[in-house]
Amino acid sequence: MATVTARPIEPSHLAGMISLRGLVAVGMTWLCGAGMTALAALQVASETGELLVAVCVGSGLIALAAGLPGALLEAFRKRPVEAAVNNVAPVTTGFFVGVLIRLVGTVALAALCRYQLPAAGEQIAAAILIWYVSLTATEVITLAHALSKRDSLVSPGHKFADSTRSKVNPSVQ
8 A cells, every 4th residue: 555645845836935825815815804895885974985995996906916026926937946945036026016016006096096086085095004004014924924934944954043143233242
């Protein structure tokens, strides 16, 4: 009888999934928030409900569009496995391109809501800021966790910080 042994996840496979994990986490957060937004929109005045739905849809589309560059860079890169494991450039590049997409998209969403919806500017800004912070924080936390997990798989015995040195001034001690 043949025994099946589980193969450990190779760091190269995990490396290619980091931005995709961020994209999935943002999508799940957006869907949960969209459900709460839909419930809230049913309970408030139609003017505020329109604002909540518009900002929810716009913010979600912006966040998903911002996550695509990193996922696509990782999916289509052609590098040797050894170099790919220690290389965070695709994740970093994808994230910063995503930040630019978020910035431009958020400004466009604010302008669109300001001209199309009868809500006050403070309401629009507050709704957009809440979505921006929640979706961006979700992606940053997911990316940090995935990179940390990848680092522990790549070099499990390696200490990345020397606890005997001063964190404020490394030349002391």
